[in-house]
Amino acid sequence: MAVSDMIAPASGPAAGATPYLFHRHALVVRITHWINALAIVFLILTGLSIFNAHPSLYWGKQGSDIDAGTRWLQIGSATAVGAPYGYLRIGALEIETTGLLGRSAAANGQQQAIGYPSWATFPSYRDLGTARNFHFFFAWLLIANGLVYLAYALANGHLRTNIMPRLRELRWSNIAHDVAQHARLKFPRGEDAGRYHILQKLAYAGFILGLMPLVILTGLGMSPGINAAWPWLLDIFGGRQSARSLHWIAMNLITLFIIVHLLMVVLAGPFNEIRSMITGKFRIDPEPRP
């Protein structure tokens, strides 16, 4: 069946049980979505590359190799009983992570002592200068793109109407119901699939209004030039090394968001979901009427 055959008649939802396509995502939303996706992929890959130059995190204003007191996370490599191994230390806890963190195979197959493995970094080899060049380019792209999206979503009400939870949706019974539906992998059908439910709204609103500002501001908080111009950023985050730690935590939450987001796309019907973010059209299969 050709796609044009499925386009809804002018009467839209009233067309009964015939499947139809409706215009789900505006052009601005679709374009900014994909630019954002591209930027975030490069920001994470280059960010992990930058992290590998000093794979330790601290709380407070300062922190370097000798500051074991304020260090709360470290990825490293050590030798035990003559055999090198990789580890992740969080506080007093040490987990052996050979093959993934601390020690893993380089692109040429050679084992090496390195924080994140080569497949998770851009470039795949150690090149802090190139990683930084790309990181800051995509950071600017992320900010510019995010501002375009926000201007659009605020001006036409997209954020308020489609993303922000309504007060009545925040009732525990409604949240519990949506959690239960997700746990059973039961996703909205029919006309109900045409709007976001509370967990989706919380995830998207949290990402757009929580994680994105956090990751951008903690990134700026690490810049010595911005520290001079906007010293209040350091006061908010509790010092440059705290900002660096929070930047890393935000990266992990963003990665978690992406994993869940992709999983949900696959579970909810990847063809329809991905098409709706490319062409804007989302197929609705109306529930049979009683």
Next chain:
Amino acid sequence: MTLSRRGLFGFGGAAAGGLLLSGCDSLASNAKLKAIVQSAEGASERWQRLIGRDALAPEFSTADISADFKVNGTREPSGAAYQAHKAVNFADWRLAVTGLVNNPLSLSLADLRRLPSRTQVTRHDCVEGWSAIGQWTGPQLGLILRAAGLKTNARYVVFRCADTYGSGPSASDYYESVDLIDAFHPQTILAHTMNGAPLDVGHGAPIRARVERQLGYKHAKYVTGLDVVASLAGHGRGKGGYWEDRGYEWYAGI
């Protein structure tokens, strides 16, 4: 039919993903793309100059000073000339001020110590990600430049250094540069004293630059001369610093 189409979509996505990952490193070496990506440096510089051209870097209390300030880069210049200076406690060390100046200067360490100085407790941020806090004392760079008198076409101040960094064919003289905004910034000093004591060899004895609003590699150690220039083309490979010549940003405020 729908299923196969969905399958195709999934396959296409996975193939595109795989292609992206395997092709990634070639993106890093694509000259055209590199030029586009490096344009972000100019955006960062212009933005930071716009929001805080004269802003001061945060200063800390002496209680915040790091117990052990990490030594990085050159730990001790190995050249015979430097070793000879070190043997006599830098008594004969000279700082040459040359280039686009009306009065070229040659200042001894004693001259520099006699000049009015600024003391500041600041945070040093390495490009690798770590930070340490130290107290630095020395004359403002602007004071020395005003004494030398800049010609109207002066644009940058290049720091010549006594150390050679790197090994093998990539080894070359360390150097750095700043524009006149940072050169005349009140916190840009030539530090001869660290944490109240004469600067030690690991941290750049007898004098190092402090460029407090930029990353550690801008803070040249073992400074032997200031060359005032109109263009960065005449030093190193022309990018304005040892690390800049190796792909790092010249504007290191980020």
